[in-house]
Amino acid sequence: ELYISNRPRWSAKAYQLYMTLRLENILKYCEERRHRRLLLEQELDKSDFDEERRQLFRQALNHHESRHLRWKRSRKMGTKDFDKV
Amino acid sequence: MEFLFGARRGQKTFKPKKSIPEGTHRYDLLRHASATLGSGADLREAVQLPDGEDLNEWVAVHIVDFFNQISMLYGTITEFCTSQRCPLMSAGPKYEYHWADGQTVKKPIKCSAPQYIDYLMTWVQQQLDDEAMFPSKIGVPFPKNFLTNAKTILKRLFRVYAHIYHQHLRDVIALEEEAHLNTSFKHFTFFIQEFNLVEKKELVPLQELIDELNNRASKAAIR
Ligand SMILES: [Zn+2]
Numbered sequence: 638e639l640y641i642s643n644r645p646r647w648s649a650k651a652y653q654l655y656m657t658l659r660l661e662n663i664l665k666y667c668e669e670r671r672h673r674r675l676l677l678e679q680e681l682d683k684s685d686f687d688e689e690r691r692q693l694f695r696q697a698l699n700h701h702e703s704r705h706l707r708w709k710r711s712r713k714m715g716t717k718d719f720d721k722v
Numbered sequence: 723m724e725f726l727f728g729a730r731r732g733q734k735t736f737k738p739k740k741s742i743p744e745g746t747h748r749y750d751l752l753r754h755a756s757a758t759l760g761s762g763a764d765l766r767e768a769v770q771l772p773d774g775e776d777l778n779e780w781v782a783v784h785i786v787d788f789f790n791q792i793s794m795l796y797g798t799i800t801e802f803c804t805s806q807r808c809p810l811m812s813a814g815p816k817y818e819y820h821w822a823d824g825q826t827v828k829k830p831i832k833c834s835a836p837q838y839i840d841y842l843m844t845w846v847q848q849q850l851d852d853e854a855m856f857p858s859k860i861g862v863p864f865p866k867n868f869l870t871n872a873k874t875i876l877k878r879l880f881r882v883y884a885h886i887y888h889q890h891l892r893d894v895i896a897l898e899e900e901a902h903l904n905t906s907f908k909h910f911t912f913f914i915q916e917f918n919l920v921e922k923k924e925l926v927p928l929q930e931l932i933d934e935l936n937n938r939a940s941k942a943a944i945r
Contacts, residue, residue: 639805652899707860
């Protein structure tokens with residue numbers, strides 16, 4: 638008996654577009670996250686905060702970044718965000 | 723935008739070793755590795771754990787990403803991957819996979835590739851939907867065995883890439899999606915290498931390709 642997968646089918650065009658945008662977003666995320674950290678460090682350099690206070694700011698940014706990752710993951714953005722072609 | 727549309731398909735950067743005869747599958751696999759989107763060096767950097775990030779969170783978000791990428795890729799070739807054409811879940815003539823998830827299927831079963839991939843992807847989806855394993859609520863910690871489970875998921879997802887590269891490369895090329903597949907696999911490879919998430923022996927079916935992608939990324943980083 639012939640078995641064919643019951644997984645959702647996609648056109649090559651949809652996959653090509655998806656991967657192109659994924660790559661763009663992966664690189665953009667990496668760059669933007671590094672930039673946010675850099676901005677914070679620049680602001681901290683301008684301030685007269687002691688090291689303990691600086692650490693608190695860094696931790697706050699880290700928490701924010703981590704929460705954003707979880708939010709993105711639980712949204713489970715992916716194939717559902719595309720219309721089938 | 724060059725990194726987006728600069729797929730290097732057609733560039734003759736592949737210099738085969740004399741021992742790889744033209745026209746063989748091995749030759750095709752390595753020749754087509756040159757088709758990727760963007761530069762390898764960027765992706766190598768992108769998979770690194772950002773300062774202060776929780777490793778589990780980083781691994782979890784990547785697993786969801788790879789699952790989506792593979793799901794979509796496989797969705798483009800389902801018509802070619804039938805029980806008739808792929809009666810076994812294999813990765814070349816030397817490697818064959820039998821399905822067992824250790825819970826509902828304890829004794830490994832020999833099945834066709836599409837059946838195996840359906841089992842595998844359904845199993846991964848169940849893991850991703852398991853709130854105890856992949857918590858979605860803010861503040862809920864990951865379980866202690868998260869990384870062990872993550873390694874199993876990644877090991878199994880690798881097998882889909884291995885099957886596609888070995889049994890469906892011609893289909894992928896016909897669909898003009900080899901640059902996209904290579905980019906997806908490179909992302910996956912760099913990620914598992916960065917955190918040592920899949921044992922080397924599991925990667926053997928695609929070791930030559932992995933070495934080739936690593937070499938190319940190292941050269942791109944030097945340039
Ligand atoms: Zn197949």
